[in-house]
Amino acid sequence: MKILECVPNISEGRDPVKIASIAEEVRKHPGVKLLDVSSDKDHNRSVFTFLGEPPEVQEAALSFAMKAIELIDMQSHRGGHPRMGAVDVVPFVPVQGVEMKEAVEVARRFGKELGKRGVYVYFYEEAATSPGRRELPHIRKGEYEGLREKLMGPEWRPDEGPHAFNPKSGAMVVGARFPLVAYNVNLKTKDFALAKEIARKVRFKDGGFPNVRAMGVNLEDKGLVQVSMNLTNCQVTGIPAVYEFIKEEAGKRRVEVEESEVIGLIPLTVLEGIVRHYVKCHRFSIRQVIEQRILESE
Amino acid sequence: MKILECVPNISEGRDPVKIASIAEEVRKHPGVKLLDVSSDKDHNRSVFTFLGEPPEVQEAALSFAMKAIELIDMQSHRGGHPRMGAVDVVPFVPVQGVEMKEAVEVARRFGKELGKRGVYVYFYEEAATSPGRRELPHIRKGEYEGLREKLMGPEWRPDEGPHAFNPKSGAMVVGARFPLVAYNVNLKTKDFALAKEIARKVRFKDGGFPNVRAMGVNLEDKGLVQVSMNLTNCQVTGIPAVYEFIKEEAGKRRVEVEESEVIGLIPLTVLEGIVRHYVKCHRFSIRQVIEQRILESE
Secondary structure: OOEEEEOOEEOOOOOHHHHHHHHHHHHOOOOOEEEEEEEEOOOOEEEEEEEEOHHHHHHHHHHHHHHHHHHOOHHHOOOOOOOOEOEEEEEEEEEEOOOHHHHHHHHHHHHHHHHHOOOEEEEEEOOOOOHHHOOHHHHOOOOHHHHHHHOOOHHHOOOEOOOOOOOOOEEEEEEEOOOOEEEEEEEOOOOHHHHHHHHHHHOHHHOOOOOEEEEEEEEHHHOEEEEEEEEOOOOOOOHHHHHHHHHHHHHHOOOOEEEEEEEOOEOHHHHHHHHHHHOOOOOOOHHHEHHHHHHHOO | OOEEEEOOEEOOOOOHHHHHHHHHHHHOOOOOEEEEEEEEOOOOEEEEEEEEOHHHHHHHHHHHHHHHHHHOOHHHOOOOOOOOEOEEEEEEEEEEOOOHHHHHHHHHHHHHHHHHOOOEEEEEEOOOOOHHHOOHHHHOOOOHHHHHHHOOOHHHOOOEOOOOOOOOOEEEEEEEOOOOEEEEEEEOOOOHHHHHHHHHHHOHHHOOOOOEEEEEEEEHHHOEEEEEEEEOOOOOOOHHHHHHHHHHHHHHOOOOEEEEEEEOOEOHHHHHHHHHHHOOOOOOOHHHEHHHHHHHOO
């Protein structure tokens, strides 16, 4: 069984009719399941989550993007979230039974199709065509408003599509990435400096664990502090590694862990890692989970 | 979403044609998934695993049992496993979103239907009609061969069906139980007495954890010993409780845990318990697992 996920972000979070008709394009594909649509009025942005076998997901993403491009006009878009285009970011995420290589191929084919239809496209993360284009914030610098000028230089020639400014749709960033796990550990202390210090130690940028982004957060209402993380590849650094590290670091200051929390959805394989680690169940497999077998038998 | 599992054991493990046509009866029910069929020639016995919404599972179990009763004649049955009838045991197991009460109701209705069709039935475990009939080994004592005599006494009057010996089909034991987790912890020692001692301490029968059966096993090939367990209700005693206890007991003798193993299939909720325990993720829910959401969206 193969599950590829697509989590596109579009620059429309206020008009429910438009959002519904864009979602409808995904629902037209019977092999694809639309799990979630989250719209934010302040950001004027919506995030869709759908998944299925790779070819079906690619097809659904294409209908989805074309409808969004038809309905969204960036010339009148206002919102609090950084953005560069009508269909702003389209990541493809291997959830189960899909190699990253295949997710990259889907992203590249999807981008090529959109290029043919006059949209221009940058590839990012695992689908990036050069190291300088891996990071989304870097590509998106200057946002929609700076795009016309950005496109005049050779450095920001799009990976696909015409090399000209498209005022209605802006640019689209398409890529492939590992499932992202939003994971927080709350500490039984009001010492915000400690949370920031531990966040610094745990994150890769400052010499910590690979594929970990982290920051300290002050949870004043709860009288706690938090190490808030994104685990960008749980096969490399999973929940047990960061939890145990934070527990130990806090313990040195006689601070206990209050609780930890997983935000949003995670693939079953993340739980496989936890079981293998904590009870030394080295051979445990998600294929031993009844619910997984039901999915496979369909 | 509701998932009820049915794991019937029949007294036929040698004739693949018969086994296939009994399995076919389950497959005729589109809402029910047949996950597994395991046949043992020495035991001359097969175990089927199928699941779905409770009413569909009840219907599938009925067609299944009627076909097995048609094809199996206990008068010529020989096999190594204790058994009392053609359809020997039919447990209904709540896997997800089903209360035990509902599983008991399904078992009772299923038993009543079979009673009407001339099969006689004992209810066991959570579906038992009296405390003396809770335990399968107790009901099955004397096996098929002792059944004629057993039925002559008032004590073993069946819960459903005619009160007379049916030589072709024998008796059927129908019930409801929690998912059973077969879980072993292997210890880095050849001290078999230690495994037996820890098994004694961990099992309920000798004052240990509720809903735990355990025995010591000598894994001579591997040069290890094992505490082999059945966890009969993981909501009461889960994997973390027994793993940590065994690790600590072994540690007192300076013996380490080599690894642990889950045998066969487990419900996703068992993993929920592990995540909540080890990383204090108290609010973690199986609804945060992508694969679970896919199932729910069907």
